[in-house]
Amino acid sequence: MTVKYKTIKEIKQMISQKEISNKEIIEEVYKLIDENSHLNAFVTLNKDRSIKKAEDLDNNPSDSSLAGIPIAQKDLFCTKGIRTTCGSKILNNFIPPYSATVIENLENAGCISVGKTNMDEFAMGSSNETSFFGNVHNPWGEKLVPGGSSGGSASAVAAGIVPAASGTDTGGSIRQPASLCGITGIKPTYGRVSRWGMIAFASSLDQAGPMARTAEDCALLLNEMCSHDVKDTTSLDENIPNFEDSINEPLKGKKVGVVKDLDLSSLDNDVIGVYENSLQEFVSLGAELVDISLPNLSLSVPTYYVVAPAECSSNLSRFDGVKFGRRSENPKDLEELYIQTRSEGFGDEVKRRILIGSYVLSAGYYDAYYKKAQQVRRLIKKDFDEAFSDVDVIMTPTTRGPAFEIGSKGNDPIQMYLEDLFTISANLAGLPAMSLPNGNIDNKPIGLQIIGNFLDESTILNFGHMYQTKTNWHMFTPEGVKQ
Amino acid sequence: MDKKTVTTISYLSRLKIDSEKEQKIVKDLDNIIKFVDQLNDVDTSSIEPLTNPLEKTAKTRKDEVTAKNLKKELLEVAPSANEDYFLVPRVVE
């Protein structure tokens, strides 16, 4: 009885049918982590505590929704007493005295946090090549990137080590790695999940979400992750439905928006083919395709690359070597303390974004860049609001293609930024969006993005789950198709 | 975006760019700014900037002391501290 490649639902069944003990599950997870160490998906392991928690569960079984389920936690979430690095040298030794609300929610539901996953430094990146702890590799091919910034989480799930992982998404960091690794991940509506304890990159864009093997599992995880948190005033105080309730609703009569202004010319024919096949799949499930227009969509990448760096340049000012984190050796004065600590502690991409951020906020440039970008942002949001008066969901490819090789985006940062072409707009508008596997090109998976209306994760999950009852792309693993 | 601008914003951000990397950074930043310049083509004359996607207002707290004394834990995670204070090199006013 192995837990490799199993979903949460399958593991729960194994536990309830006493086919495996909680301890055996956790022990196997650590064995799998070991066997897959070449993936470099994990930064810190939580072995002793996890095994103890599993033993306790074997002695005192619990019926909480995630009891005994091993979950990998992205190293962007503060975990009390467990090192939290955010993929950065500057937090190399940081042990937070408190845990993020998301972590507490998942652990209160019974899950076992087996370790912290590797990620692009401070969540800035789309390939997990900027981590201080080294690149993460895609289980589908060692030379391939897993995507980013939640590369470690995606890789761990795709390799079958854990059934689920937590991720965060600021411009696509859950969806893009989900696409490149062949798994399912959802970024909920901005404000659904508390940001307390989530190390901030861009405060108005960041959102945590689940990464798993199926839409069904994502629904279960989302149920536990979402909460209204008084410690986070940007956390929504709206009714949280049970996201599993409507996943089986028939899609007949539901409308799928297909974006007219989407520039697919840069995509390979294979990719376009995969995408169009998925749309047809939804037609055969009863849905209707509707042309919609998002006229300002092409501006989403430049808008994002003004807003996100601006916010991060301010959010990262707290990393100054004074109160926590790493400090440079023997600074001769205060200036040197700041400059050396930060220059030594941050990687190149982080520095680039901080510099851009400071620039677009500086006197004389604020109106032309930051204010302008915030205005375009409102236009992009308006486009979506109008589109959703005609359709239930909007679909696009998640990424321009399957996983690319490590090092291949080379020297041009903008090439890397364009990886997020399809995903960024959902963050700017604060809307929920999911990626699920919809094809395989040269033995590399690729994903479909489903964007939903404000607070409408249920409809997205419904579409995703129905697709997964009819197709088996989500059953593909690097070792073959699951039976 | 030129070397002088990069030096100014580097100081504002308390970052030092190694001289070998300097040229590339100036070029990268220049390219990024040129890339985002396309925003200028959009007419946004009567549009209100969007700071946060939630069109709502904040909940507030009651005026009560809820924090515990965390002195020990906080000074423990500090890179340099004695029993009472966080320490930095002497600041000259």
Next chain:
Amino acid sequence: MSWETVIGLEIHAQLSTKSKLFSGGSTEFGAESNTHVDLVDMGLPGVLPVANKEAFYKAIRFGLATGAEINQVSSFDRKNYFYPDLPKGYQITQMTKPIVEKGSIKVLTDEGEKLINITRAHLEEDAGKSIHDLFEGETGVDLNRAGTPLLEIVSEPEISSAKEAVAYFKAIRQLVTFLDICDGNMAQGSMRCDVNVSIKKSGDKELGTRAELKNINSFKFIEKAINYEIERQIRVIENGESVVQETRLYDSDKNETRSMRSKEEANDYRYFPCPDLLPVVISDKELQEIKDNLPELPEEKERRYISEIGLEESEAKIISSSKTMANMFEKASSKTDDIKLVAKWLVGDISALLNKDNIEIDESNLSPENFGKLIERISDNTISGKIAKSVLEEVWENGSDVDEIIQTKGLIQIQDESVLEDIARKVIDSNSDQVASYKSGKDKLFGFFVGQVMKETQGKANPKSVNEILKKLLK
């Protein structure tokens, strides 16, 4: 050459809330270092601010009392700079939309009453403290104060002399203490101010370049610093040079202002709206409640004391000018019927003691209850006014209860006429020469007999009775 001075003040008043502006950390003064630091105050990764509504209410009270416009929807901006006592590397403040705008306050100057306009008052968080002198080569950082709510009050540049500046600052201080929004404790740093000073030739329309004098904490030093700076600027211009726009520190030992290091000029604060804080709304209902519950201000108190209680204008003015005096007066008055006597003692003996010890009344050992009791005991003739003075001194020293002192020291006034008459006769009998002199016309000797009776009774005789008895016996 005739010069005019143009001065503007930026006053930072610490709001007297229990907890901080964006966290549940305590704002209590004087605590052991780093014990009132919440996770949010520390700026740890992942923490988020949540606004304290009471701070808004206090700011609004200030706006209402100065006739200002109240912005019921408040938004916040980040001011970005690096300093060890600024944990997040930015301060949350209100740059674009302050909660209070365009108010005014009456200031008493040598030339009479002047109205000074207030440009704005906004909420922002205070930084921690950097302690430079404790350690060799190092600076210690105490973050207790980080996050305390401040109301930054900015005046229009309408102040024209150092004296006027001090008068304005005093007026603001009086207002914020009466409104119960700030304790006005200068020594504890509850109120600090930065002063912008420039000069121009009389009649010139254009303002001169201004220098900013930072962080001056006493009225005396504000006046000295401004006067020094005015002289300095005049000297600079008369030398043919220009005044540099810069920040200067006041050195109270040398009585001079010095240019701060140029780091201030290099600072671009890159203000932008704080994305973690959605706007805070004060409803119409809340606003009305604040209006309805606005504390009584000095002018109203003065009027009430004169018209309803019947105090003299001079007394009313003194008592109503200080929140602590007014509090003492009103509380003590509830303990006795002789309110006018309360006022007399407050303005007289007690004020003298306050001046001698250089403290505020609420820092003394005299409680309102005890004070009220003291006046009551005079009023009901338990003790004489003269004895009361010594009782007051004792209470002042160690806060003992008035009745206890009277009992233990046996200070109760001798009222018994027969007892007094016996003593009076005794005095008369042992001083026959003086009696003769008095009866032959030396009226002034009456005081001598009174004195002797008082001496015999250790001052406890009821003076009025003594007078009457002696008059009768010496006829």
